[in-house]
Amino acid sequence: MLEKLLEIKDLSVVYHTDEAHVYAVNAINLEIGARETIGLVGETGAGKTTTALAILRLLPEKTGHITQGEILFKGEDLLKKSKREMRGIRGAHISMIFQDPMTSLNPTITVGDQIYESLLIHNYEGKPRDELYKRVDELLELVGIPARRRKDYPHQFSGGMKQRVVISIALACQPQLLIADEPTTALDVTIQAQVLAMMYDLKEKLQTSMIMITHDLGVVAQTCDKVAIMYAGEIIEFGLAEDIFESDQHHPYTTGLFGSIPDLDIEADRLNPIEGLMPDPTALPCGCKFHPRCKLCMEICKTTLPPQWHEGDHMISCHLYSREK
Amino acid sequence: MEILLKTINLKKYFKVHKGLLHAVDGVDIEIQKGKTLGVVGESGCGKSTLGRVILRLLEATSGEIYFEGRNIMKENPRGLKKDMQIIFQDPYSSLDPRLSVFELISEPLVVNRVFDHKGEMENRIIELMETVGLAERFINAYPHEMDGGRRQRVGIARALALNPKFIVCDEPVSALDVSIQAQVLNLLMDLQDQMGFTYMFITHNLSVVKHISDEIVVMYLGQCVEHASSRELFKNPLHPYTQALLAAIPKAKLGIKHDQKIIYGEVTNPVNPKQGCRFAARCEYCQQDCLAGSISLKEVEPDHFVSCVLYK
Amino acid sequence: MSKAVVAPARKYKRKSRFKEIWRRMKKNKLSMVGLCVFALFVAMIIFADLIVPYRIALEQNVWEQFAPPSVEHLLGMDQYGRDIFARVIHGSRNSLLMGIAAVFVGMIIGGTLASLAGYYGGKVDMVIMRISDTIFCIPFMLMGLSIVAALGPGLINVLIAITITAIPNYVRIIRSAILTIVGNDFIEAGRACGASDIFIILKHVAPNAVGPIIVQATMQVGTMIIFSTAFSYLGLGIQPPAPEWGAMLAEGKSYMLSAPHMIIAPGMSIVLVALSLNLLGDGLRDALDPKLKD
Numbered sequence: 014m015l016e017k018l019l020e021i022k023d024l025s026v027v028y029h030t031d032e033a034h035v036y037a038v039n040a041i042n043l044e045i046g047a048r049e050t051i052g053l054v055g056e057t058g059a060g061k062t063t064t065a066l067a068i069l070r071l072l073p074e075k076t077g078h079i080t081q082g083e084i085l086f087k088g089e090d091l092l093k094k095s096k097r098e099m100r101g102i103r104g105a106h107i108s109m110i111f112q113d114p115m116t117s118l119n120p121t122i123t124v125g126d127q128i129y130e131s132l133l134i135h136n137y138e139g140k141p142r143d144e145l146y147k148r149v150d151e152l153l154e155l156v157g158i159p160a161r162r163r164k165d166y167p168h169q170f171s172g173g174m175k176q177r178v179v180i181s182i183a184l185a186c187q188p189q190l191l192i193a194d195e196p197t198t199a200l201d202v203t204i205q206a207q208v209l210a211m212m213y214d215l216k217e218k219l220q221t222s223m224i225m226i227t228h229d230l231g232v233v234a235q236t237c238d239k240v241a242i243m244y245a246g247e248i249i250e251f252g253l254a255e256d257i258f259e260s261d262q263h264h265p266y267t268t269g270l271f272g273s274i275p276d277l278d279i280e281a282d283r284l285n286p287i288e289g290l291m292p293d294p295t296a297l298p299c300g301c302k303f304h305p306r307c308k309l310c311m312e313i314c315k316t317t318l319p320p321q322w323h324e325g326d327h328m329i330s331c332h333l334y335s336r337e338k
Numbered sequence: 339m340e341i342l343l344k345t346i347n348l349k350k351y352f353k354v355h356k357g358l359l360h361a362v363d364g365v366d367i368e369i370q371k372g373k374t375l376g377v378v379g380e381s382g383c384g385k386s387t388l389g390r391v392i393l394r395l396l397e398a399t400s401g402e403i404y405f406e407g408r409n410i411m412k413e414n415p416r417g418l419k420k421d422m423q424i425i426f427q428d429p430y431s432s433l434d435p436r437l438s439v440f441e442l443i444s445e446p447l448v449v450n451r452v453f454d455h456k457g458e459m460e461n462r463i464i465e466l467m468e469t470v471g472l473a474e475r476f477i478n479a480y481p482h483e484m485d486g487g488r489r490q491r492v493g494i495a496r497a498l499a500l501n502p503k504f505i506v507c508d509e510p511v512s513a514l515d516v517s518i519q520a521q522v523l524n525l526l527m528d529l530q531d532q533m534g535f536t537y538m539f540i541t542h543n544l545s546v547v548k549h550i551s552d553e554i555v556v557m558y559l560g561q562c563v564e565h566a567s568s569r570e571l572f573k574n575p576l577h578p579y580t581q582a583l584l585a586a587i588p589k590a591k592l593g594i595k596h597d598q599k600i601i602y603g604e605v606t607n608p609v610n611p612k613q614g615c616r617f618a619a620r621c622e623y624c625q626q627d628c629l630a631g632s633i634s635l636k637e638v639e640p641d642h643f644v645s646c647v648l649y650k
Numbered sequence: 651m652s653k654a655v656v657a658p659a660r661k662y663k664r665k666s667r668f669k670e671i672w673r674r675m676k677k678n679k680l681s682m683v684g685l686c687v688f689a690l691f692v693a694m695i696i697f698a699d700l701i702v703p704y705r706i707a708l709e710q711n712v713w714e715q716f717a718p719p720s721v722e723h724l725l726g727m728d729q730y731g732r733d734i735f736a737r738v739i740h741g742s743r744n745s746l747l748m749g750i751a752a753v754f755v756g757m758i759i760g761g762t763l764a765s766l767a768g769y770y771g772g773k774v775d776m777v778i779m780r781i782s783d784t785i786f787c788i789p790f791m792l793m794g795l796s797i798v799a800a801l802g803p804g805l806i807n808v809l810i811a812i813t814i815t816a817i818p819n820y821v822r823i824i825r826s827a828i829l830t831i832v833g834n835d836f837i838e839a840g841r842a843c844g845a846s847d848i849f850i851i852l853k854h855v856a857p858n859a860v861g862p863i864i865v866q867a868t869m870q871v872g873t874m875i876i877f878s879t880a881f882s883y884l885g886l887g888i889q890p891p892a893p894e895w896g897a898m899l900a901e902g903k904s905y906m907l908s909a910p911h912m913i914i915a916p917g918m919s920i921v922l923v924a925l926s927l928n929l930l931g932d933g934l935r936d937a938l939d940p941k942l943k944d
């Protein structure tokens with residue numbers, strides 16, 4: 014059994030806006046062990062990014078509120094830390110990669126200096142400048158960029174290279190946990206394949222745990238050990254990658270997601286999409302949040318929250334499975 | 339089979355400060371009536387420019403476009419819009435935020451003075467909304483009040499308003515969520531069945547075009563590198579770039595981790611391109627021949643065209 | 651079809667645009683206050699002669715020089731013993747019309763030029779912007795004076811002068827607003843359904859640029875009133891003894907300490923007009939933007 018690095022217990026996040034309360038994350042539980050990669054899959058508005066921001070305590074201060082729950086990082090509750098303590102954790106112990114590499118780098122500073130800066134912030138031992146710059150070179154080489162390009166500005170790099178720089182900044186202080194929010198969505202397919210392969214290798218090499226946020230099941234299949242499928246702020250299915258990609262037992266939403274992806278190996282004329290749209294997060298349906306779109310919806314789904322069905326690590330939150338027992 | 343649209347050696351160059359950007363560089367395509375041509379390539383390969391040049395939203399540098407047998411290069415581009423339409427990629431920026439759904443769908447009808455009577459136009463708009471699966475209650479809604487899928491349906495309704503024969507779909511689903519993507523793709527296919535549209539489907543995602551296309555053109559830096567029927571292309575990809583593109587798609591299956599072929603290097607700009615194959619710098623089969631002379635599309639198998647020196 | 655088409659009864663009636671805007675406008679209390687105050691000033695212009703005859707505004711009562719406000723003379727008297735209340739009422743006609751006309755005409759010309767420059771870009775943009783920059787370089791007063799000198803003094807000529815002088819400013823601001831709109835896909839989408847350039851500029855570009863235009867316009871009215879005063883001061887605009895707020899302010903300045911009532915009335919009028927227009931403009935801008943609905 015791997016030790017638990019991060020434990021999310023019963024976490025709920027609500028955004029208070031002038032008009033309404035947006036229930037973005039609703040009582041989710043998630044555990045991440047050391048050296049594990051967890052894929053957080055879901056569509057727009059499923060609450061993936063909100064979960065990530067909550068872990069880093071980066072929710073917009075005026076509107077985003079954590080209403081309940083705990084986030085334990087190495088046994089300590091991040092929600093009880095002071096702002097100052099959180100600054101020491103961000104970047105050094107937990108770091109995040111954002112979706113768009115074009116806007117996450119400062120265009121007026123050389124990439125070398127941007128990496129240097131992140132090293133300097135967490136330079137508690139007071140290492141000398143030369144040593145830090147040596148580390149910058151190492152980091153650049155690590156992500157596959159020649160160290161001589163240290164003095165180049167972001168605009169001199171292509172999209173894929175910029176994302177590599179962003180990753181090297183995130184890895185600068187050897188964090189134990191890396192949160193990657195759709196790191197390859199903005200990239201071309203061939204470049205995406207390069208970056209994913211590199212991230213996978215780096216993770217193995219550096220023994221970092223990772224939360225991979227994505228909407229692409231293909232990306233998950235290639236990088237993750239465990240997968241959590243989110244819908245309307247809840248984790249509706251969780252399991253090892255084998256459970257998700259090879260088992261026959263799924264939440265109807267997961268089945269629908271798979272049906273929506275065109276399969277290159279099978280001849281089919283039409284896709285089988287999920288009908289309907291994501292529910293409005295200001296007025297979530299009663300009972301199972303997925304029931305208005307579900308083909309297998311029963312009376313009980315409309316009124317009662319579905320129980321969690323477990324088989325080994327595989328968890329499905331759906332009435333279909335509880336009935337079988 | 340009747341050919342609806344044909345381009346001959348179509349070129350579009352842009353002046354940039356470093357020289358000439360060969361966005362579209364000698365593309366010949368043919369689209370049969372009622373069929374779909376998929377145009378696939380990564381960013382900067384000129385696929386969107388190609389679509390816009392065909393619609394005459396951009397003026398071609400040289401080459402010819404034939405639509406229903408007539409050369410449309412000499413016609414007034416505004417007159418063509420009744421026959422040729424476009425669905426845009428981004429349903430967020432392609433709809434004017436200050437107009438309601440009614441006004442947005444009515445725009446092509448108003449501009450082209452299709453109806454004399456307001457009631458007739460209103461009926462047509464309701465009909466269009468029904469066709470694209472948009473509930474009537476959205477008639478007064480503004481774009482920001484709708485989600486991506488519904489916005490894209492408004493975009494499709496606009497394109498259908500004038501009963502065009504040919505529609506360029508410029509990445510119509512890439513900004514949408516997976517489950518919504520499939521809905522919109524199905525809608526486009528149903529519309530084609532019902533009304534016999536001819537599509538040119540531009541995308542960077544090979545898996546999306548597989549279902550919808552009859553034929554596929556793969557583009558790289560302004561040139562067409564492979565052209566075959568959809569089935570043939572997926573079964574038997576010949577050009578190294580097509581192979582790499584197919585290999586790069588992350589598949590939702592386990593056990594194929596990281597043994598796949600990954601091509602290195604980045605897509606560059608076709609600014610003042612050198613002679614020879616433009617993919618040579620990233621190609622693992624690159625030989626001496628690749629760098630010299632121009633390499634043209636050759637029919638290596640029946641109806642399967644490739645521009646690569648590997649196939650003689 | 652030969653018969654007129656009868657539209658079937660619909661569940662969802664289309665809402666009228668103006669009703670919608672008015673409904674949203676009414677929700678904004680401050681902008682309604684602005685509208686009321688501004689309406690008062692407009693009423694003042696229309697009914698000036700009914701409130702107090704023009705004769706009173708010019709009549710000099712030497713005995714009552716600098717008289718402070720009283721029941722007979724609500725706002726007091728000026729250095730020639732003229733009734734300030736009457737002068738403010740009748741001055742509104744010159745001042746307000748001058749300020750609003752200058753901004754209105756300037757915005758139309760500036761907006762058109764800016765639209766052309768922003769929409770077409772390239773050479774058109776180059777030519778328009780360079781000319782406007784050149785005018786921008788010449789000091790305000792110098793520019794205005796040379797135009798009046800060329801055309802001869804008079805109310806209309808001063809109006810022309812201050813309008814032209816202010817145009818480059820509008821062109822700059824409106825053009826930058828338009829540039830951010832032109833990059834959007836919906837401009838190309840309009841073109842793709844066969845719309846002409848003029849249609850696109852009027853239907854898509856201008857409405858989306860209306861926010862900064864309204865803000866700029868309402869802020870400029872006060873400035874323009876003061877600016878036109880400078881011409882009156884030099885004897886080129888409205889000729890004394892005709893009443894005008896700016897001129898009253900300038901005259902009163904010399905007696906500011908001994909007779910403050912002389913500048914309070916015209917000064918407050920200018921401030922009130924500018925403020926009410928500002929509130930009205932803000933409300934209008936928000937009401938016109940469907941994204942801020944409700």
